[in-house]
Amino acid sequence: MPENQGSNSSIVLRRVTGEDGASRLVLAGNCTLTALGKRLQPLAGELATHATDPELQWDLTGITQMDDAGAVLLWRAWAERRPRHLLLQPEHERLFNRLEKMPAPPAPIARDPLWPITVLGKAVFLLWDHLIGLIALSGQLLLDAIYLIAHPALVPWREISANLYRTGAQALGITALVGFLIGVVLSFLSSRQLQMFGADIFIINILGVSIIRELGPVLAAILVAGRSGSSMTAQLGVMRVTEELDALTVMGIPHSQRLVMPKVIALGIAMPLVVLWTSAVALIGGMVVAEIQLGLGYQFFLSKLPDAVAIANLWLGLGKGVVCGMVIALISCHFGLRIKSNTESLGEGTTNSVVTSITVVIIIDAIFAVVFSNVGLR
Amino acid sequence: MADGECIIEVEGLYTRFGSHVVHEDINLCVRHGEVLGLVGGSGSGKTALMRQMLGLETPAQGKVRFSGLPLHGQDRAKLQYMRNRCGVLFQKGALFSALSVYDNIALPMRELRTLDEDIIRRLVMLKLKMVDIDTRHATKMPAELSGGMIKRIALARAMALDPELLFLDEPTAGLDPQLSDAFVKLIQGMRHELPLTIVMATHDLDTLVALSDRVAVLAEQRMVALGTLQEVIKAKHPFITSFFCGERGKRTLENNRGILQG
Numbered sequence: 016m017p018e019n020q021g022s023n024s025s026i027v028l029r030r031v032t033g034e035d036g037a038s039r040l041v042l043a044g045n046c047t048l049t050a051l052g053k054r055l056q057p058l059a060g061e062l063a064t065h066a067t068d069p070e071l072q073w074d075l076t077g078i079t080q081m082d083d084a085g086a087v088l089l090w091r092a093w094a095e096r097r098p099r100h101l102l103l104q105p106e107h108e109r110l111f112n113r114l115e116k117m118p119a120p121p122a123p124i125a126r127d128p129l130w131p132i133t134v135l136g137k138a139v140f141l142l143w144d145h146l147i148g149l150i151a152l153s154g155q156l157l158l159d160a161i162y163l164i165a166h167p168a169l170v171p172w173r174e175i176s177a178n179l180y181r182t183g184a185q186a187l188g189i190t191a192l193v194g195f196l197i198g199v200v201l202s203f204l205s206s207r208q209l210q211m212f213g214a215d216i217f218i219i220n221i222l223g224v225s226i227i228r229e230l231g232p233v234l235a236a237i238l239v240a241g242r243s244g245s246s247m248t249a250q251l252g253v254m255r256v257t258e259e260l261d262a263l264t265v266m267g268i269p270h271s272q273r274l275v276m277p278k279v280i281a282l283g284i285a286m287p288l289v290v291l292w293t294s295a296v297a298l299i300g301g302m303v304v305a306e307i308q309l310g311l312g313y314q315f316f317l318s319k320l321p322d323a324v325a326i327a328n329l330w331l332g333l334g335k336g337v338v339c340g341m342v343i344a345l346i347s348c349h350f351g352l353r354i355k356s357n358t359e360s361l362g363e364g365t366t367n368s369v370v371t372s373i374t375v376v377i378i379i380d381a382i383f384a385v386v387f388s389n390v391g392l393r
Numbered sequence: 394m395a396d397g398e399c400i401i402e403v404e405g406l407y408t409r410f411g412s413h414v415v416h417e418d419i420n421l422c423v424r425h426g427e428v429l430g431l432v433g434g435s436g437s438g439k440t441a442l443m444r445q446m447l448g449l450e451t452p453a454q455g456k457v458r459f460s461g462l463p464l465h466g467q468d469r470a471k472l473q474y475m476r477n478r479c480g481v482l483f484q485k486g487a488l489f490s491a492l493s494v495y496d497n498i499a500l501p502m503r504e505l506r507t508l509d510e511d512i513i514r515r516l517v518m519l520k521l522k523m524v525d526i527d528t529r530h531a532t533k534m535p536a537e538l539s540g541g542m543i544k545r546i547a548l549a550r551a552m553a554l555d556p557e558l559l560f561l562d563e564p565t566a567g568l569d570p571q572l573s574d575a576f577v578k579l580i581q582g583m584r585h586e587l588p589l590t591i592v593m594a595t596h597d598l599d600t601l602v603a604l605s606d607r608v609a610v611l612a613e614q615r616m617v618a619l620g621t622l623q624e625v626i627k628a629k630h631p632f633i634t635s636f637f638c639g640e641r642g643k644r645t646l647e648n649n650r651g652i653l654q655g
């Protein structure tokens with residue numbers, strides 16, 4: 016019978032009654048995953064109904080090929096033991112022998128009824144964990160800094176300069192674009208309002224204070240957190256996945272000193288410069304619109320700017336830049352070092368790092384606003 | 394498909410990475426039902442040749458045909474069918490790091506969408522048993538496994554759908570001798586039950602001698618020999634001489650004389 020079966024023909028069931036009156040189920044054809052295809056589910060039901068008859072003789076000698084999936088299908092229909100009357104080809108014998116010795120599958124884990132409480136508790140502990148981790152990392156950096164002051168030859172200049180270039184120089188394009196557009200929009204909207212009151216001249220105050228004190232630093236910090244923060248976290252995370260961090264450890268190169276410190280220092284230097292650049296470009300954008308909308312000349316705008324905006328605002332903006340830069344680098348590295356060696360943790364860590372950095376940037380901005388509420392404003 | 398027919402044909406294949414030439418004019422036919430051993434020094438392009446056969450790399454020149462059809466530009470259903478008939482064991486395992494051991498092996502089965510979870514659970518346990526992994530490791534993540542366990546679980550995943558064609562890249566590297574022997578037994582058993590074609594890159598002479606029907610030797614960017622082990626050993630090439638007739642090679646061949654003459 017097997018000869019007239021094509022190599023891919025699926026299994027055929029035939030129930031016959033022998034001369035002695037006993038009924039036999041003859042299976043023929045291929046009993047493999049590919050041959051069964053979509054027929055698998057209906058066949059499972061069919062086999063189960065046949066299997067309810069304990070006296071049925073199973074004749075599997077006509078089966079040309081059988082793989083594990085086919086064997087499991089039959090095995091399950093037989094309720095995990097051989098039927099009383101079974102005819103098998105010797106090469107298929109081994110499949111069922113293996114199934115007999117198969118270990119029991121592990122029971123699925125039942126869900127804890129208290130899960131909302133455990134989830135909440137875990138979240139609280141996680142937050143605490145992050146806090147402790149961040150403080151420990153800052154402390155480690157401080158110790159490293161003291162050590163490096165004593166051993167200036169070990170300062171990682173190359174890494175600092177590479178990070179300066181990546182986080183500072185390469186960020187100039189995107190910050191300029193965003194800064195310019197924000198300056199344009201702000202100037203356009205304010206000038207329309209001011210025109211109504213005939214208070215055109217105050218556009219300089221509005222643009223000057225809002226951009227130099229607030230928008231420039233915050234915009235730059237958010238852009239840098241998204242751009243450099245994510246790349247720092249991902250870099251450290253991939254180094255964890257590929258065991259590069261462990262390789263550094265066994266070479267006696269501390270992570271905090273070689274990987275974290277250069278990033279924190281570089282971003283602490285680059286960030287105020289990026290803030291300065293963003294504010295300048297945003298002011299230029301505002302100035303262009305002020306000239307078009309209100310006819311305020313560039314020279315007039317620039318000469319009035321120092322009178323309208325106290326210089327303290329600029330220092331405040333730059334100060335925010337330094338703090339935000341270092342905090343962004345610290346948070347990104349903290350999340351990067353916590354990543355476990357799997358891709359899911361990598362994605363999750365990077366997202367959390369960026370979200371946390373941006374949130375913290377805004378919190379820092381609020382703290383600055385409260386602490387320096389009577390500096391630079393008249 | 395009858396035995397001896399070509400299942401993969403490689404014709405005048407050139408592989409280049411930038412200016413670095415890995416293969417020059419490789420011609421090869423993997424016959425249906427055979428075990429083809431790929432041998433060569435480290436960096437001779439065994440993995441690269443397998444990647445070409447799998448369509449993961451595009452040839453700089455030449456053709457790769459899969460049961461007579463070109464690998465690129467086929468209709469989707471046919472390609473998917475072929476992919477389901479292939480199992481691949483990558484050199485570094487390539488387990489999905491975000492999935493547990495169980496889910497790694499269950500993934501190809503779930504993708505078929507014809508199997509229910511109950512059958513999948515039994516099949517996964519069966520595959521784990523086949524590669525000698527204890528059930529209690531089923532919930533572990535790949536990062537928590539030893540090197541040899543990764544290899545064996547990757548092998549279980551490669552065999553999840555009982556493929557007709559298996560690509561094995563260094564299947565016994567990182568396994569202890571007993572596990573290597575168990576691997577040889579496993580493959581021999583599987584070939585007994587189902588028609589199986591295997592392309593296997595290996596440095597392990599014992600495995601090569603025990604399993605391969607034909608051997609292809611890669612050296613100096615070319616295929617310097619192709620044939621049964623006896624034929625290949627007779628070829629006069631410095632690499633073949635040092636590989637098979639060095640201290641280790643001699644000893645292994647001595648131990649396996651029975652197989653070679655049989």
Ligand SMILES: Nc1ncnc2c1ncn2[C@@H]1O[C@H](COP(=O)(O)OP(=O)(O)OP(=O)(O)O)[C@@H](O)[C@H]1O
Pocket residue numbers: 410413415433434435436437438439440441442484
């Ligand atoms: N993606 C790639 N880009 C550039 N060069 C590559 C790439 N993949 C492989 N190579 C080069 O191709 C050559 C062959 O590599 P391949 O991985 O095939 O070696 P192999 O024979 O498998 O070696 P081993 O036994 O060590 O695994 C090597 O010289 C390698 O540097």
Ligand SMILES: [Mg+2]
Pocket residue numbers: 439440441484562
């Ligand atoms: Mg390789």
